[in-house]
Amino acid sequence: MERSLDFQEEHLIFRDAFRGFIHKTIGDDYPLWEDAGIVPRDVWKKFGENGYLVPWAKEEYGGSEADFFYSVIITEELARFGASGLFVPLHNDIVAPYINSFGTEEQKKKWLPPCASGDAILAVAMTEPDAGSDLASMKTRAVRQGNKWILNGQKTFISNGLLADIVVVAAKTGSPETPPHQAVSLFVVERGAPGFSRGEPIKKIGLKAQDTAELFFDDCEIPAENILGQEGMGFLYLMQKLQQERLICALGSQAAAERCLELTLEYVKERKVFGKPLTKYQNTQFVIAEVASEIAVGRSFVDDLIRNHMIGKDVVKETCMAKYWICETAKSIADRCLQLFGGYGYCTEYPIARFYADARVQTIYAGTSEIMKLIVTRSMGL
Template identity: 55%
Template sequence: MAQHYLQEEHHMFRSALQKFLAKEAVPCYSQWEQERMIPRSFWRKMGNEGFLCPTVEEQYGGAGADWAYSVVIIQELERVGSSLIGIPLHSDIVVPYLVAYGTEEQKQRWLPGCVSGDIITAIAMTEPGAGSDLAGIRTTAVKQGDHYILNGQKTFITNGIQADLVLVACKTDPQAVPPHKGISLLLVERDAPGFSRGRKLDKIGLHAQDTAELIFEDCRVPAENLLGAEGQGFRYMMEKLQQERLVVAIAAQAAAEEMLRMTIEYTKNRQTFGQPVSKFQHNQFKIVEMATEVELGRAFLDQLIADHLGGEDIVTKVSMSKWWTTEMAKRVAAQCLQLHGGYGYMEEYEIARRYRDIPVSAVYAGSNEIMKLIIAKNLGL
């Protein structure tokens, strides 16, 4: 499938990344799933090879590359396994906040470590009582002298256990009307007094991805760790959600392509009733239907990536792609497992893991129901 926004240098980069992942990730991935963690050593290896935060400017240790390099990285990581999603979250969701809204001091302090893999980041929006309704968060930060006193809990935080720097959405003005005008963003470091990790959450899938609860109890955060201006946090999050949701769509599309590929290969080789499973007309039709949906998803997604690279506002279409692509990937996972027969339910076959991993993509970065509400609003309904 041609991706017209990619040039020769992007394809060369992809080839180098594939070789790196074949050596450093593929042989270790099952062990990481069992250990429930991507080791920090892998993050540093990614950084050493220039595979973290490629769009960060050279003065901060990055390559100053265009976002198409990130697209390549997201796709290739997903082809290895969905538990690697914490790396694109770091490079393409959290770090762009620091790049866009950080002070020069903040950038010099943290960006080089983000690029090298010595600093792992997370973003803490969701709370036990507030998910898609970001205006309803209850975590507060009260200014006292040269510090903020942060109190609250966050949950479902990707990279939550290993994160060295957490971007925390909080209320600096709980009385603000409307409520979202009271939201600010604080950068909380791992050794901040009053900051602790709760449980490493036991998930259905994404087993190697560390997802955690974060707890702030009179946590002292230096005032200079405020990102941007007080009361502007909600606006910042809305500005960055287009790329976040595009990241999710890219990963879901790559997962669907990978599941289809492995299923076609399996059905060609698996014999039943004296012939390959792929020779039965019913199975051919199912594969054809999936292949068509995957192709449609790719065409739509590639156009959105090109538009995003061009700086266009594509919030409505990204919301369409995020919900449609993730639902499509769920359908593909279910059908591919069925075509594997009993073996599809066995842990030794990759489709079993893929079947577990893909459903959450319809939930995070804003549930698909929220995507439809955004689309409806932007259609003037």
């Protein structure tokens, strides 16, 4: 589809190179990772060796100071491939920015280079068994003891939960009287920290190759200098980064929906029923026309947001609209496309089946559709 974004020659070359790289690196292995419930660590190393991890970081931290278009391309191409369990976009554009924006010079020098090389994989741990949408009610607590912070609590649904070497953890600090929104701080918990353990991978209906897990902090000790930014500012920091997080979700869903349409077009041209191709039936034509129209609307909206995000505009309300509408629409598109495959669409051998299963979570994580709608109406003064 024609894009209104100002991609330059180097971006187009990069897209081709990255597409070739993922086809070569992932190839036919993806179903094996789905069976294992995890992406092999050496795949992350290959991404790092080829400059595909945190490409926007400064050269001194191992990056190449690439603009946001490179992040867009990486997210879109992974989504198009259907490598939905390989959470490179989470690592690159959701977690690493916390370290980059709120870390001290020392912290950035310590943690960003291994993130760029693929030696360290990132996760962010906000959600708890009793605190998902209502994050302010989290119970995980961090208490300062001399030159250490001691963390106690439990996190759940943490993406890259098993692979992660560096976890940005949100925990309560301050006294019980501190207002909830001023009581959250962010900490970096590294692999091997005493008292830090992980549960079994959570079994899910989609994102099968993603090692989503529970994390436990049992008198977990981390050095005092592992706090990110200022104490009590964690909630504000999380809010500041949600625009990009939701935009990444929306643009990944948009690219996945576009791939669903392509796969479906290929199929309906080939498949014959009652002696003629599926394309000759009005129902097929109507479904394709509806899906194509929705994709065109989504594409225009999301590209506009990418442009505004890149010039630093506040598009929090609009990214919530996009996260809600594009993710809901992509879920419905995957469903309607699958229907045109008949029984084959239900078989995991056909990529449309994975697109369908993986689209389901997009309306839940990074803020549910309902929470997105609440933010939209609040910003309208309701």
